[in-house]
Amino acid sequence: EVQLEESGGGLIQPGGSLRLSCAASGFTVSRNYMIWVRQAPGQGLEWVSVIYSGGGTYYVESVKGRFVISRDDSKNTVYLQMNSLRVEDTAVYYCATQSDHYESTGYYSVGYWGQGTLVTVSS
Amino acid sequence: DIVMTQSPVTLSVSPGERATLSCRASQSVSNNLAWYQHTPGQAPKLLIYGASSRATGTPARFSGSGSGTEFTLTISSLQSEDFAIYSCLQYNHRFSFGPGTRVDIK
Secondary structure, eight states: OOEEEEEOOEEEOTTOOEEEEEEEESSOGGGSOEEEEEEOTTOOEEEEEEEOTTSOEEEOGGGTTTEEEEEETTTTEEEEEEOSOOGGGOEEEEEEEEOSOOOTTSOOOEEEEOOOEEEEEOO | OOOEEEEOSEEEEOTTSOEEEEEEESSOOTTOEEEEEEOTTSOOEEEEETTTEEOTTOOTTEEEEEETTEEEEEESSOOGGGOSEEEEEEOSSSOEEOOOEEEEEO
16 A cells, blocks of 8 residues: 655744655655645645656756755655745645556656645744 | 646535536646545545546546646536545646635535
């Protein structure tokens, strides 16, 4: 059974740093893409970052240069290092990975989600 | 970046009625479009992938259609557990979500 468990959220002052962790079980993170998605209070879902199985990483424009996604294959864990945090980064952060549903296009939707961890940036 | 829009923002429907939700992409995403159901405090649940394929466990009353830039999610007969927020996601080029449609009880 695929499980994702986020940790590392909390209250942090503007300009501070946090590292979120996503511990995976039931699959190997290095074989899937792993993404971070956030949901600010009263807002919709926003994709934040992805790390592909080949190691390529990408970010939404608003976090480029501040956030870094990485993975530790030995721990089957993905991380999101968040630096220079801003009030507008306040959100529930979800870790997620691709679904099991094979698509002939070769693309995979996001199928599995963690329960999320709350990050509050406030002075 | 691909921008996703959804309409309407809120849809008020009576139980048993049909609901039709729309999602539009700023450029073609082929069929790489998924629909999610979510409620406050809960992780999103995959309903539809590949624009029209039901995910495991998705009831048959949910159907998806469309390709390219225009997509539709239809709930044929709303049940009480269907009142939630529905978001579309394109995964053709990186990822981007629509802002969501809230389906509430009329």
